[in-house]
Amino acid sequence: MADTLLISHHVSYIQKLGQSQDELAYHLTSHLRLNAIYWGLTAICIMGRPDALSREEMIAFVMDCWDDNAGFGAHPGHDGHLLSTLSAIQILIMQDALDKLDVNRVVSFILSLQQPSGVFAGDSWGEIDTRFLYCAVNALSLLGKLDLLDKEKTVGYIKRCRNFDGGFGSCVGAESHAGQVFPCVAALAILDRLDIVDYDTLGWWLCERQLPSGGLNGRPEKLEDVCYSFWVLSSLSILNKLTWIDADKLTKFILSAQDPEGGGIADRLGNMVDVFHTNFGIAGLVDLDPVYCMPAVLIEKMGLRKGWTALERRQITSK
Amino acid sequence: MHGVKRVHQSSEAIQARKLKEQAKITEYLALANDVLSRKTSEDWSLEAFRLTTRLLRTNPEFYTVWNYRRNICLQGIFPNSSPEAIYELICEDLVFTMNALKVHPKVYWIWNHRRWCLNHVPEGPNESDLQGWKKASWERELAVVEKILDADARNFHAWSYRRYVLASMPVSRTEESELAYTAKKIESNFSNFSAWHQRSKVYSSLCESGKLQFDQFKKQELELVRNAMYTDPDDQSVWIYHRWLMGAGDDSELLLQEITAIQELLDEQPDSKWCMECILHYKLLLLQKHSTIVDVKAVSEECQTLLKQLKAIDPYRRQRYDDLAAAVLRL
Numbered sequence: 001m002a003d004t005l006l007i008s009h010h011v012s013y014i015q016k017l018g019q020s021q022d023e024l025a026y027h028l029t030s031h032l033r034l035n036a037i038y039w040g041l042t043a044i045c046i047m048g049r050p051d052a053l054s055r056e057e058m059i060a061f062v063m064d065c066w067d068d069n070a071g072f073g074a075h076p077g078h079d080g081h082l083l084s085t086l087s088a089i090q091i092l093i094m095q096d097a098l099d100k101l102d103v104n105r106v107v108s109f110i111l112s113l114q115q116p117s118g119v120f121a122g123d124s125w126g127e128i129d130t131r132f133l134y135c136a137v138n139a140l141s142l143l144g145k146l147d148l149l150d151k152e153k154t155v156g157y158i159k160r161c162r163n164f165d166g167g168f169g170s171c172v173g174a175e176s177h178a179g180q181v182f183p184c185v186a187a188l189a190i191l192d193r194l195d196i197v198d199y200d201t202l203g204w205w206l207c208e209r210q211l212p213s214g215g216l217n218g219r220p221e222k223l224e225d226v227c228y229s230f231w232v233l234s235s236l237s238i239l240n241k242l243t244w245i246d247a248d249k250l251t252k253f254i255l256s257a258q259d260p261e262g263g264g265i266a267d268r269l270g271n272m273v274d275v276f277h278t279n280f281g282i283a284g285l286v287d288l289d290p291v292y293c294m295p296a297v298l299i300e301k302m303g304l305r306k307g308w309t310a311l312e313r314r315q316i317t318s319k
Numbered sequence: 320m321h322g323v324k325r326v327h328q329s330s331e332a333i334q335a336r337k338l339k340e341q342a343k344i345t346e347y348l349a350l351a352n353d354v355l356s357r358k359t360s361e362d363w364s365l366e367a368f369r370l371t372t373r374l375l376r377t378n379p380e381f382y383t384v385w386n387y388r389r390n391i392c393l394q395g396i397f398p399n400s401s402p403e404a405i406y407e408l409i410c411e412d413l414v415f416t417m418n419a420l421k422v423h424p425k426v427y428w429i430w431n432h433r434r435w436c437l438n439h440v441p442e443g444p445n446e447s448d449l450q451g452w453k454k455a456s457w458e459r460e461l462a463v464v465e466k467i468l469d470a471d472a473r474n475f476h477a478w479s480y481r482r483y484v485l486a487s488m489p490v491s492r493t494e495e496s497e498l499a500y501t502a503k504k505i506e507s508n509f510s511n512f513s514a515w516h517q518r519s520k521v522y523s524s525l526c527e528s529g530k531l532q533f534d535q536f537k538k539q540e541l542e543l544v545r546n547a548m549y550t551d552p553d554d555q556s557v558w559i560y561h562r563w564l565m566g567a568g569d570d571s572e573l574l575l576q577e578i579t580a581i582q583e584l585l586d587e588q589p590d591s592k593w594c595m596e597c598i599l600h601y602k603l604l605l606l607q608k609h610s611t612i613v614d615v616k617a618v619s620e621e622c623q624t625l626l627k628q629l630k631a632i633d634p635y636r637r638q639r640y641d642d643l644a645a646a647v648l649r650l
Contacts, residue, residue, distance in 0.1 A: 022337050022340070022341070023340065024347070028347075028380075029380075030351075030381075031378075031382055031383070077355045077359075078382075079383040079386050081382070123386075125389070125431065125435070127427070127434075164562070165563075170479060173482050173520055174475070174479050174482070175475055175513050175516040176516075204639070207636050208555060210635050219475075219512060220512040221473075221512055221556055222473065225321070241639075244636060244642075245635060245636065246635035259325060266320070266325065267320065267321050270325055271320070271323055271325055273325070274320040
């Protein structure tokens with residue numbers, strides 16, 4: 001079992017993902033392609049290997065995903081959606097290629113999805129979720145267009161999703177879930193409205209996600225999973241309460257979920273790896289901005305960091 | 320990917336699998352490309368609709384194809400169909416998505432499609448009962464969601480969907496029946512926090528609408544919680560719900576009563592972290608909100624003792640206990 005972060009393994013795992021056209025699973029996941037590229041690119045950037053994937057090819061692919069009716073789809077020919085639109089913007093920014101983007105059209109697509117309640121729909125079919133609200137706030141902030149957003153209405157919706165345990169759910173009435181706490185808290189951080197958060201209660205709820213294995217779960221009495229390391233850690237980081245869990249034990253848990261042969265990280269020890277868990281596992285270990293989920297140096301350079309600190313680089317780099 | 324075991328495969332085995340997959344890939348891509356090009360050319364035919372069925376059966380996460388399927392209905396099929404035919408098609412789609420959910424109970428797009436179906440049930444079957452089909456469909460939907468929750472009582476998609484169904488039904492269910500449902504789920508498994516959460520929401524809505532006062536259900540809820548605490552004192556769910564019952568701690572009598580009751584359990588289970596955590600929390604509330612009626616010095620010392628014990632038995636969260644100890648000193 002590996003006790004260091006196997007950077008070269010993970011980089012080569014991510015490189016191979018784009019060349020797996022001979023695997024059925026590759027084609028069955030085309031609806032997540034743009035998100036997967038964002039996960040892969042973020043991971044190689046924070047591992048210090050931004051050149052491991054071809055920049056030109058990637059930018060061309062992103063632009064091919066543009067849907068003339070609505071933002072970016074996850075793949076050429078797929079319908080536009082807020083999830084893939086945020087990924088596209090994040091990729092273009094990481095590749096310093098924002099000049100390719102018709103900012104006004106993207107912004108009007110994003111703003112068109114805000115509902116009277118303040119939440120955002122993912123597309124014109126109307127599914128609502130606080131994750132989509134976060135995508136909108138994050139994207140508008142990255143594009144420097146937050147002033148066009150009705151902030152009161154947006155914050156009002158998040159406030160109505162707050163539960164007695166301090167956490168937030170996917171919509172009004174829904175159970176607190178670490179994967180929804182992150183988007184709500186991060187959106188509030190971007191909007192300078194962390195006063196909505198009950199720090200002590202939420203900090204308590206979040207730190208109780210750590211289980212004896214060191215891993216974190218997403219809700220009370222559920223199994224631990226590597227992807228929650230980012231959702232919980234980033235939320236704790238925004239609240240300045242990272243010390244409320246045992247970071248060394250979490251590090252060991254994430255490292256144990258690595259595939260020491262093929263590279264990549266799984267949800268937990270001994271399971272199949274994927275790019276989602278690879279990114280969020282590495283994210284829990286190295287220099288990531290906890291609000292935008294992008295390399296900390298980049299967010300710092302763009303002047304977007306406020307009161308929070310980046311997730312620090314832990315002593316696990318392979319020699 | 321969640322919960323799929325990694326198996327070591329030799330390079331020969333991988334090659335053999337890839338070879339076997341090749342035919343499937345060719346077939347899948349031909350179908351996907353056919354559907355997407357029909358979508359581009361705005362083919363709203365029944366034939367296109369059937370092709371989306373085939374494709375979604377293989378890949379229910381292909382959201383673009385669900386979107387296309389709905390557009391075929393809205394642009395091509397519904398305008399030329401009788402209400403009976405529309406209702407029949409929607410019923411078939413509900414069966415289709417139910418079968419998909421049995422295999423993929425956590426795919427957002429399937430749940431979304433059901434919402435759309437239910438919102439497009441036409442009026443009918445006749446003038447005297449225009450709401451008939453709608454009522455029947457939403458009633459059936461609640462049964463469907465219960466089946467999914469029987470298979471996985473914590474599926475948060477299903478719980479959210481359940482709240483959506485309850486809010487949308489043409490003939491609303493009473494809040495009492497929802498309380499009975501959550502009680503049933505809790506009694507079959509105390510550790511089901513999703514059910515406790517739902518229960519807190521139902522009570523909150525009853526209180527907000529003025530239909531019920533906290534005092535009317537306090538005793539009964541505390542008894543339910545007491546049972547659960549004694550059954551499994553290590554389970555977080557019940558303790559979190561207990562905190563909800565205690566609210567902001569404005570009722571000092573209730574705080575004192577519950578501290579005594581939990582202390583009895585702690586005496587039986589001297590290592591119970593959650594007993595200590597809750598007693599500590601309620602004592603802190605006493606110090607913060609009722610300092611005139613308690614012996615502040617004694618309670619503060621009790622808090623410090625509890626914090627030391629917690630730090631010893633729960634070292635992962637030691638820094639939180641240290642922070643709380645410092646906060647007690649500042650009170």
